[in-house]
Amino acid sequence: MAGDNAVRRRVMAVARIVASGVILAILVPRVHLSSLLPPGHPHTFLWVAAALGVTFVGIVLSAIRWQRVLAALGLEARLSTLVKHYLASLFVGNVLISTVGGDVLRVSRLSSANHDVPGTFASVVVERLTGWLVLPAITLGALAVNPGLRHLHRASGLAVTVAIVTLVLLAGLLTAATSKRIGGRLASTEGWRRFTGAIHLGLARFKERPALALEVLTAGFAYQLAVMVTAYFASEALGLHVGWTAILAFFPAVAILQVLPISIGGFGVREGALVVFLHPLGVTATHAVALGLLFYAINLVVSLLGAPAFAVGGRSARTRVLA
DSSP: OHHHHHHHHHHHHHHHHHHHHHHHHHHGGGSOGGGOSOOOOHHHHHHHHHHHHHHHHHHHHHHHHHHHHHHHTTOOOOHHHHHHHHHHHHIIIIIIOOSSOHHHHHHHHHHHHHOOHHHHHHHHHHHHHHHHHHHHHHHHHHHHHOGGGGGSTHHHHHHHHHHHHHHHHHHHHHHHHHOIIIIITTTTOOHHHHHHHHHHHHHHHHHHOHHHHHHHHHHHHHHHHHHHHHHHHHHHHTTOOOOHHHHHHHHHHHHHHHTSTTSSTTTTHHHHHHHHHHGGGTOOHHHHHHHHHHHHHHHHHHHTTHHHHHHHHHHHHHHHHHO
8 A cells, every 4th residue: 555655646746747847838938038037137136135035924924823723732832943844844845846745744843742643734734724715815805906907807717716716615625624424533544534634623623712713814814915925026026017916816826726736836837827817917928937937936045944954853853763
C-alpha cells in the first residue's frame, strides 16, 4: 500500500509539472519575453521592496491565525515558533517544490513538540479552510463596491463563478464535517476522510469558543488583504495601475484557482487566470504574465528566509529521534 501511494504521488507530481509546462507553452508565445522584467525606475524597486515587506507581514498574520486555531483546540504555541514553521513550510513549497508539502512539514514539526498529531493536523486544515470563506467574500465585496467591474463580462462572470462555487463546496464540506454521523466517525481515519474528521474536530471546538472563531476569521481577512496588497504593489511596480478594487475583485479568484492540484506552484494557472481577468482592464498578456511571475518571485524571495528554520528544525527533529 505504501509503495502504491509513493508511485501515485510521483505520477501526480509529473502530471502537474507537465500541466504547468503546457499552460506556459500556450502563454509564452503570446508575450514579449523582453518586457517581462519590471522597468528599472527607482519607484519600481520601492514598490517591490514594499511588496516584500507586506509579504512577510502576511506570513506573521498567517501564524497569528494558526495560533488562534490552536488555542481553540486547546493547544499552545509561541508566535515566533509558528512563524519559523511557516517560513520553513514556504521554503519547502516554493523553493524545494517538494511533493511532501509545506503543510505536512508544519504538522510534523509542531506535533513533535506538542505530541498531539490529530489536534495539530486539525489546526492546519481549519486554518487553511478559512481562505475558502475569506477569498470569495473579498471578491463579492469588491464587485459590490465597484459596479463598473461587474460589466466586464467574462472576467467578472468568472470571478463570481469561482467565488460561488467555492462557497458551495465549503458549505457542503462543512455540512458533512459537522455531522456526527459523518465527520465524527472519520475523525481518526486516514486520507481525505481524516481531512473531514479534522474539520469536524475544529468546528466542534469553535462552537465551544465562538470568540476564537471570530479572531481566526479576523486574522484570516487581515492575511488575505496583505496578499492583495502585495499583488497591488507588484502591479504598480510594473506600471499597470489596474486599481485597488480590481485587485480585490479578481486576485482572490486567482488565488483560489492557483491552488488547484493541476500545476506546480500555480505556474501557468496563475498567469493564465491573470490574462483572462486583466485583459478587459487593458492589461496586455505580456504584463499579466509578468505580474504573475513577479508575484511568485516576491513570495519566492521571502520564502528563502525559511531556509535556516528548515535546516535547524530538521537537525532538531533528528536529535530528538536519536535521543
